[in-house]
Amino acid sequence: MPAPAPTTNKDRKALGRLSLPERNFVADALRTETLGGVLLLLAAIAALIWANSDFKDSYESVRDVHFGPASLGLDLSIGHWAADGLLAVFFFVAGIELKRELVAGDLKDRRAAMLPVVAALCGMAVPALVYTLVSSTGGGSLAGWAVPTATDIAFALAVLAVIGTSLPSALRAFLLTLAVVDDLFAILIIAVFFTDHLDFAALGGAVVGLAVFWLLLRKGVRGWYVYVPLALVIWGLMYNSGIHATIAGVAMGLMLRCTPHEGEAHSPGEHIEHLVRPVSAGFAVPLFALFSAGVAVSGDAIGEVFTRPETLGVVLGLVVGKAVGIFGGTWLAARFTRAELSEDLAWPDVFAVSSLAGIGFTVSLLIGELAFEGDEVLTDEIKAAVLMGSLIAAVLAGTLLKIRNAKYRKLCEAEELDEDHDGIPDIYEQDNPEYHLRMADIYERKAAEHRRLAEVTAGASEENDGPA
Incomplete structure (x- = not known):
């Protein structure tokens, strides 16, 4: 059978239907992230209730309890362990996701990768620009420019789970790829802009440890x-080097092999990700949220979010900057690569998902802590701004997605339809001759059943109409 003609720029679809293996991977990954997002949401709510209740002193006391080997420079508070230790697990999974996208996913094809990469870059640059303009105009600090640049995929999926929107797999994959690229640049921002000092001995030890890690993987x-x-050991050395310890997690994740060898059902990276992702989504990130989202929220505090230039910059960066940046980047990438939007989708769908990406929680809270370290009052206000901006983005995106929910449901049902019950959705078998033979047999049997029922019904009708 001759190979299909290669797809040209002119024919290429933006946000088109995924291949079956990619669709299955995305579905499996997002199921875990959705559950983790719900736990993250519950942890954030619990933190807010605890920090604003009569027991708020106990919240601070628990968060500030120190433990760990002081001789190794690791006598840290529980809140610190959550931000530097548990989030390393989150970034380890992010590193594996990024590696997989680079070698087997959307980022493997340079032309196809253009759209999510440009969208993610614009989705980080525009929020940073919005923050800078708002904060500088109001005479505020520019230290928090990176706070609204991050997207929290787990929280975004939790919102989808709560509002019951069935996004088609192409839009979900776009959101996941955006978050992966977003995480990569957030890691670079943390490494480059939030490293005050370097301990070259510890850093050298961490590099040696990473080299040993890589060598062991290569040797199988x-x-x-x-x-x-x-x-x-690598994490501890990286922490003591002055570089944020989460960098160790992503570095190790990137070293894992994510393409299966002959005879392997899954690559080592996919296998380890399958094991570690539930720990990250179900334990590490929610616990971080529990000890980071606990800020005092009152009527006056909420009012100050919209009057102080730094906090207003964060809110507008998340709500306006993310939506405009990602939507604009997607449109520009599609325009200049001559890719057409899939016929099943419309540009308002892209804007709705762009708004959903304005939910910046985990990494935004982390960057907020790093940006205003030493100023507890402003740090808490920035955290409140992240929560407020994420809430507004969630409500806006939820409203926009609800409008198109009926359309999404039909697309998802079409993707899931499996009338021949072979475990493969029918939409992926349309070019398979065996599939058409099976379907013809199914339709023939259904037609025969309908004829038999019609004959039985006609016979019963004649008996009823006969002489008494």
């Missing part, structure tokens, strides 16, 4: 008892 060495202790 197996066993968690080898890699987990080594990962902890």
Whole structure:
């Protein structure tokens, strides 16, 4: 059979239907992230209630409890362990996701990668610009320019789960790829702009540890008892080097092989991601939220969010900057690569997902802590602004997505339809001759059943109409 003709720029679809393996991977990944997002949402609510209740002193006391080996420079508070330790697990998974996207996903094809990469870059640059303009105009600090640049995929999916919107797989994959690229640049921002000092001895030790980690992977060495202790040593050295310790997580994630060898059902990276993702989404990130989202919220505090230049810049950056940046970047990428939007979608769908990306929670809270370290009052106000901006973005995106929910539901039903019950959605078998033979047989049997029922019904009708 001759190979299909290559797709040209003129024919290429933006946000078109995914391949079946990619669709299955995205569905599996997002199921875990959705559950984790719900737990994240519950943890954030619990933190806000606890920090604003009569027991708020106990919240601060628990968060500030220190433990760990002081001789190794790791006598940290619980809040610090959550931000530097548990989030390293989150960034480890992000590193694996990024590696997989680069070698087997949307980012492998340079032309196809153009759209999500440009959208993510614009979705980070425009919020930073909005913050800078608002804060500088109001005479505020520019230190928080990076706070509204991050997207929280788990929180965004939790919103989707709550409002019951069934996004088609192409839009969900676009959101996931955006978040992966977003995480990469957030990591670079943290490494470059929030490193005040460097301990070159510790940094050198971390680099040596990473080299050993890579060498063991190349040699095919197996066993968690080898890699987990080594990962902890690398993390500790990276923390003491002055570079944010989460960088160790993403570096190790990027080293894993994400393409299966012959005879392998799954690559090591996919296997480890499958094991670690539930720990990240179900434990690490919610616990971080529990000890980071606990800020005092009152009527006056909410009012100050919209009057102080730094906090207003964060809110507008998340709500306006993210939506305009991602939508504009997507349109520009599609325009200059001559890619047409899939016929099943419309540009308002892209804007709705762009608005959803304005939910910046986990990484935004982390960057807020780093940007205003030492100023507890402003740090709490920035956190309140992140919460407020994320809430507004969630409500806006939820409203826009609800308007198109009926259309999304039909698209999802079409993607899931499997009339021949072979485990493969029919939409992926339309070019398979065997599929058409099976479907013809199914339709023939259905037609025969309808004829038999019609004959039975006609016979019963004649008996009823006969002589008494």
